Amino acid sequence: MPHSSQREARPLDARQICLRLGAIGAIVLGSGAAFAYVGGWLDPQRLTPDRVVDVLEANSGVHAGYRRNHAKGVCVAGHFESSGAAQALSTAALFAPGNTPVVGRLAVPGGNPYASDSSVPIRSFALRFTSPNGEQWRTGMNSMPVFVVATPQAFYAQQLAARRDPATGKPDPQRMQAFFAAHPETAAFRAWARTARPSASYATESYYALHAFYFIDAQGRRQPVRWRLAPLDASPAPAAAPGHDADYLQADLQRRLAQGPLRWRLLVTLGAPGDPTNDATRQWPADRPTVEAGVVVITRSVSQDEGPCRDVNYDPTVLPRGMAISDDPLLPARSAAYAASYERRTREGPPRDAAASSQPTQPEHVQ
């Protein structure tokens, strides 16, 4: 090489070659190790989305094709009638007056798609709003005003505490007590759960987003909000009685929808400065102003095995422009764990057991 230097021209001796090969090997191995560390393979203590889903599977079993939590449910469809009242708070297209189609899912918490509807006193409502411009708002709400824990680590610890004792087939009450004792933030949820009874209808429940979010207006102002759905003119349903079969919720839903649409008001509570946005175990003071953004109208239900909600991941961080997530640590954790659950169940293919509802079940405890 015409421009080569003296140093390059001098042949390398065996020791130099070994050293240089060693350096190349160290760079390659070090890069590989850094990649493996970032990917969590060398870090067994890290809570990863897969570990969250693994513990759910450990507690409820693997039911191919089903969601790993809130596995039992039914698809619903309808639309959202915006009142225009939230338009000043958020630029999201769906808050302009008019209708936006929704695909939703009413469900029962827990990873067992064959659980009895009375297994927990909680019902959930997930919705996906799709605007004509292609933007989406996905939200997953539950029928209790506070979540049981505030962090993904505490959720994981709770699932570990709830694992079934092989001898009894049920969670060990002492272990659950120890968990609650170590997690005083669960007090508000436990106070609610003491009086909560499984309702005999999805239609009579209120559903709470639990987390705080931000609405962003045309000037870029960020207003902390929490939303909920409150039933509108739903004829009352008694608490579920022992005489009910395991699948009374879906039958009740179909009976009601045969008579006409079901409606919920979408109520948006406005947080004041100082209200916590990062803690789903704490409610905001009751005197905070509330805006009625519109009405969710549900007109039909379809089995979740073939309905339009089946392939929807109700990731609560999928938001249109004009809305943003808060600093609630559960939101990224839900997004990440839902993605892991969605990947597993789509890989397995659609649920194959259409006779799901006829399987005998064992009551699950409140999670």
Added chain:
Amino acid sequence: MNPSTQRTPAGFSLPARLLHWLMAIGMIAMLFIGVGMVASVSERHQWLIQIHKPLGLALLALACVRLARRLYGGAPALPVGMPAWQRHAAHASHVLLYALMFAMPLIGWAMVSAGGYPVMAGNWQLPPIAPADAALFAWLRGAHRYLAFLLFAAVLLHLAAALFHGWIRRDGVLRAMTRGR
């Protein structure tokens, strides 16, 4: 025998080198961001995804420029003293790197489309490039993961080979991409 005296490779032009190093940084960052975000339940998960999507789109655009430059501008010939198997390996690994430069962002984009998600890169909404289909999503999701591992392995091999040329063979191949010639 000093192989570096047998042939002088023409170096890469400054734009070619800039493209290479810019994409090298972007792709390595992307691989670490990707593997890190799917292994996290913290706020990191959200902000890494916020970087992952627009960066992927930028790398796709750069890959188009780079392929065009490569097709028109070519690359320096390999030193004549190189064993045939190394020449074949060099050629095959470059074909693989170029293929994955395109495949990774396109599969990512198609995967988000097939999952029925709105395709957002930052505040920018892109059209779906695949139908909403759960089985297709699952297939693309697996492809995105395993091709990322393959790409990382190819990048490491490329790095090792470059250092082998630069530190042991000292044949001007590494210098063609660092100093130009």
